[in-house]
Amino acid sequence: MTNTDDTGETSIATDGDDPQQAIDAQGERRREELDERIFEHSAGDEQEGIPFVGAGPGNPRLLTVAGKELLGEADLVVHAGSLVNSELLEEYCAHAELVNSVGKDLEELIPLMRDAYENGENVVRLHSGDPAIYGAALEQMDALEHEGVPTHFVPGVTSAFAASATLRTQLTLNEVSNHVAFTRPQGKTLTADEDHISEFVEMGDVTTCIYLGTHAVRDTMDRLLEADHDPETPVAVIYHASWPDEDVIIGDIGTIADKVEEAGYRASALVVIGDAVTGAGYERSFLYGDWANRGSSESADENASKPEASDD
Numbered sequence: 001m002t003n004t005d006d007t008g009e010t011s012i013a014t015d016g017d018d019p020q021q022a023i024d025a026q027g028e029r030r031r032e033e034l035d036e037r038i039f040e041h042s043a044g045d046e047q048e049g050i051p052f053v054g055a056g057p058g059n060p061r062l063l064t065v066a067g068k069e070l071l072g073e074a075d076l077v078v079h080a081g082s083l084v085n086s087e088l089l090e091e092y093c094a095h096a097e098l099v100n101s102v103g104k105d106l107e108e109l110i111p112l113m114r115d116a117y118e119n120g121e122n123v124v125r126l127h128s129g130d131p132a133i134y135g136a137a138l139e140q141m142d143a144l145e146h147e148g149v150p151t152h153f154v155p156g157v158t159s160a161f162a163a164s165a166t167l168r169t170q171l172t173l174n175e176v177s178n179h180v181a182f183t184r185p186q187g188k189t190l191t192a193d194e195d196h197i198s199e200f201v202e203m204g205d206v207t208t209c210i211y212l213g214t215h216a217v218r219d220t221m222d223r224l225l226e227a228d229h230d231p232e233t234p235v236a237v238i239y240h241a242s243w244p245d246e247d248v249i250i251g252d253i254g255t256i257a258d259k260v261e262e263a264g265y266r267a268s269a270l271v272v273i274g275d276a277v278t279g280a281g282y283e284r285s286f287l288y289g290d291w292a293n294r295g296s297s298e299s300a301d302e303n304a305s306k307p308e309a310s311d312d
């Protein structure tokens with residue numbers, strides 16, 4: 001079967017049985033040419049095809065307006081299992097068939113979404129948080145695109161942002177944290193060499209947000225202690241951020257593992273390491289200091305006249 005996508009390009013469709021072949025082909029194509037849709041659409045625009053929507057961290061109120069509209073029109077919603085709050089599904093997907101993606105491989109998911117789309121159904125792929133963070137979205141999109149089904153991202157609130165809101169702090173904070181690392185610990189996916197948590201903590205002015213690491217808090221903290229990091233470095237573990245059963249555990253590198261084990265959490269929490277956890281010790285930013293008074297006397301184009309301050 002030959003398909004023409006909305007860039008006008010043609011591709012040979014597989015029968016859906018071999019998503020790996022489709023992913024390889026799309027990857028090759030990506031290396032060779034830019035997708036023109038990058039320049040034609042912005043995030044949040046209405047676009048044709050299957051949207052890969054970020055559900056946000058859990059609280060249905062943290063879904064975007066675009067996400068809510070798309071779910072309201074959906075006939076089929078394929079969702080990412082337990083990290084998508086069932087309250088959100090009940091509230092916003094009342095008329096859709098719901099399919100939980102957990103336990104389904106690409107060989108099953110791709111034909112399911114493709115066939116529904118080709119039958120004229122509105123299909124939404126719903127990921128927890130933001131699909132671009134540990135979402136494995138691109139491989140599904142590539143497999144669908146290769147079959148002539150257009151796809152696009154609709155961003156969501158990643159759990160690190162819900163966690164910082166719960167903690168009433170910023171992930172970047174003037175004179176405390178200049179950088180944020182979204183990371184995960186070594187395990188089945190990452191080798192020990194690919195685990196950079198110790199390096200991020202070593203930098204001192206990084207807020208390290210660890211996804212997929214609830215079960216490994218003890219191992220992670222032990223490694224940090226072995227690497228001679230200050231045991232009093234603040235750590236927060238936010239279980240189910242923004243859910244009704246949200247739980248916040250505050251400690252430091254030396255104490256957090258005992259506290260998490262006592263609480264019994266093995267999954268569904270975000271681990272935040274760094275001084276920004278406490279929100280203490282920051283300095284007033286330039287933005288609302290000297291720079292605030294400079295704009296009127298300089299160029300009217302504030303983008304041209306002002307350096308990129310720690311805006312917002």
Ligand SMILES: C[S@@+](CC[C@H](N)C(=O)[O-])C[C@H]1O[C@@H](n2cnc3c(N)ncnc32)[C@H](O)[C@@H]1O
Nearest residue numbers: 057128129130133158159211212240241269270
């Ligand atoms: C497969 S990743 C998906 C991340 C998701 N795409 C995001 O942007 O938040 C799953 C991990 O995200 C984190 N996570 C997702 N939702 C969470 C929440 N509401 N509270 C705390 N951590 C959460 C946990 O670390 C969990 O192990």
